[in-house]
Amino acid sequence: MNQRAAVIGIGQTYHKSKRDDVSIAGMLREAAQRALDDAGLTYEDIDAVVIGKAPDMFEGIMMPEHYLAAALGAVGKPMLRVHTAGSVGGSTAIVASHLVANGIHKRVLTVAFEKQSDSDAMWALSVPQPFSAPLLAGAGGYFAPIIRAYMKRSGAPNDVGMKVAVKDRLHALNNPYAHLQIPDISLKMVEESVMLWDPLHYLESCPSSDGAAAMVIGNEAAADQAEADTGRKPAWIHGMAMRSEPTMFAGRNQVNPQAGRDCAADVYAQAGITNPRAEFDCAEVYVPFSWYEPMWLENLGFCDEGDGWKLTESGATTFGTGDIPWNCSGGVLSSNPIGASGMLRFLEAALQVRGLAGAHQVEDARKALGQAYGGGSQFFAMWVVGSDKP
């Protein structure tokens, strides 16, 4: 970063399985307008727009940034469209933030979305290419064997995933934007839900959602001005990083991927973090299947390898009682508009350090981690945000 950059406006939609009351543009404009309102700005104040989403086939629009340009106030401005698989929401925020941190623009609007109900997303993902292996496992079937490998390596008991599933759904009850609102969620309910991909129960998997997320990124002058105008604090970006590794290769550690460890090391170095568990007040981490919480606890260095499940089991990651609450918003397990899911992690981390998370606000949160991953755990994007200027 050549100069300071901060999140000065945040907006998201109420995530649902079907937003059948809006067009795609209308859905994005809800999130974008909320972010502009939060920053005390209008579209005219924005210098550039960066959008992100997962495969175009989900909505059946090729390179939809063109159709969406006027909806997002991008006419006459630079506009970019990022696609890095599931990590895209995070990488999109990073691309937008680079434009500000590297001195190109003063204020950039970034929006990520998915309107999965326009198609059947799981179907769109599983279009068999000719000559490819026959369809065997479906979406979760890719990750379930990796989870089993984690269980074997770490010796974790079978119920850790179910505990994460309950915890994140309880968290979601404090977040009015979260898709899944299951007031009576319990271990018993998770255990009795269908075993989709053994060892994964139905309630240990993420939902399919329609939704959008938006942020306004501003430079120091823009951030100071927004704070003076609105009385709301910005979230200062202390570090951001992306890492990729090949999808499959001999000896690849899919349980604890090197790209994730390297990405964390990079972003921690930028932000001066040496002990993530102690120095972060909370984290928003991409956990689409319950067991990815203990796996990412290890990958992100919140504990030693093999100890992630112990941290989860101890309640350390629970909002209100744990010392390092994860996914206070309810996380991907509660809302999953795929292309926006990564940006929601980044956005929720920023909300926390701005003190604006409402009922799921972690008391006096000053530093938070946002993480997104995609593909077969080979694409990573992370940022560290704080209440104070870096």
Add this chain to the structure above:
Amino acid sequence: MSEAREPVTMLSTPIHLDYHFVAGDSQSKTLQGYLEGKFIGQRCEVCGKVYVPSRGSCPTDGAPAREVVELPNTGTMTTYCVVNVPFAGQNVEIPYICGQILLDGSNISFMGLIQEIPASEVRMGMRVEAVWVPEEELTPSLASVRYFRPTGEPDADYDSYKEYL
């Protein structure tokens, strides 16, 4: 207009696209192998690791992997899951086992169907072998392998496959 009708709120836009898919030289080697009832991989000219299916390059070295290697029918199932969810395009009755198969002499696992064993007896490290469809049903696809089944050999030592999970 004859009578007031409900407003239109949804638009159906079917999209049908035709493509002509081409496998490319390297992938075609493996596909040709399936057609002949055998596994074909390729060895990286830098690190020497064997990839199956073949794809012409080594993902870690970015180097060509052209040397053709015929692999045996046997391997180790490194990890697995039990699929109990119906989804579009599925061609096996649920529940069933999906295993990661590491063929002997190769350095990458791929997903395969496991049969001839109850789900409760499946375990990581199990030794398996491919059961091919009858010769007249062979196609240039992994579908030529009907499934993998246990060989009855002792399970592989965890250390022998722990890097291929």
Add this chain to the structure above:
Amino acid sequence: MGDQAVFESPHELDFPYSRSLGPTLSAFMTGLRDGQITGTRGDGGRVIVPPTEYDPISSAPTEGSVNVGPGGVLTSWTWIDKPKPSHPSDKPFAWAMVKLDGADTAMLHILKAPSADGIASGMRVSAQFRPEAERVGCMADIAAFIPEEGS
């Protein structure tokens, strides 16, 4: 390399997308079903057709529904002598940009005429709707534009 056959195969993608419209496009598609083309008001009262929730330049919210057409002026066109299977007509036709009466922006559709002779930008054309029973609320509810009598 290249000493053996390369495998080839047809690959078909067939997705039935089902799109929710939201209020602005819903009014437009409902109008088409009912045989009326509508627009909406953007910046400075400019009438935008087809309507969007936002002004196509400034992105400010648009307002209301305004009846336009069915007649209008052809602003650009191209004659397609050999239609492709994907095209909305299997006989020779013209793609057309039409600025409908009462509208400030032109819309894309097709123009049917016996031949390219006589088609010229600036000519009057009119929307020809499909029979009411066939209309469902989509762009194809307009079968085509046709030259107005005497133009």
Add this chain to the structure above:
Amino acid sequence: MSKFPELTSGSRPIAVVSFAQAKAVRADIAHNEVEMLLPVFGELFAKAGITKDDLNFICSGSTDYLIGGPFSFVMALDAIGVWPPKPESHVEMDAAWALYEAWVTMQEPGKDVSLVYGFGKSSLASDLGKVLALQMDPYTMAPLWPDPTSVAALQARALLDAGLATEEDFAEVAARNRRNALKNPYAQVARDDDLATLMAEAYVASPLRRHCLPPITDGCSALILVAGERAYDFSDNPAWITGIDHRMETHALGARDLTQSPSTERAAVEAGVAKGGLDLAEIYAPYAHQELILAKALGLGADTQINPSGGALAANAIMSAGLTRIGEAATRIMSGEAKRAVAHASAGPVLQQNLVAVLEGAR
């Protein structure tokens, strides 16, 4: 003489030090995307004396709809060998915008060497025009399946109606580009046509005749960007990006003046195109008439050679063709053939979005 030309955009001098491309072909049956990229990367790295381990950042451009499957960019990484893991990103846009993302990233000291690439096999789609129609508004335009040639023809007609060009002008553009392509070993359509022959062709979509259309191309291209002093480690005469900018227009065709390219004009101003003489311009104009609109928007004079490579009318590998314009311009700077050049890329229906880059040699 200064080592770095004066910058209009950004604060850090960043240069193209190497460029490579695949020979453009109608259909590359023998190779999948990875196999198509592999030799191009090999040549690219060898030319600059660089290895993958030198890379600080990788960015690519491609689209799923060309191959008809999701996540088509993922396997392309196998052609590089991103191990150990690398900072890497992807835009679902022409790779010229991947170059822009890399250029932005490299404004930060320490991010010194980037690989940028784009690829696409247009031959896989049975009807490429139908696939590309999915770029249009999904409610009011795409359901009619307006293919890019038809929409471009509406633009060409507007140009004729406005008295800004003639059909002979279109033919001259096409003939000149394909004549230039005779000197480009990577071109797909290279020949010397006389105007009368071209004008005798039937319309595909009036007023566009076959010669006004781009070929359907399988291809890819890649380049290496290096920042500051280090650029001289890899090239004697790096092609410095002194200005770069891109702008978007509205998608509403009927709300645009299709005879102009205001987004190109604005990007050209921001990139400082007019700050000096231009030896050459590489313009992404897939339809012949678009070159006329763009040359005007870029403010090119008679002394600027347009598309010495033959441009998109000679080879149109969608998703890399814009990056190729930058690479072709950079190649001529590096060779000393040109001192100052402008490169242009475009995306979206009828020039909806445009990118302009100014490249200069310091020698």
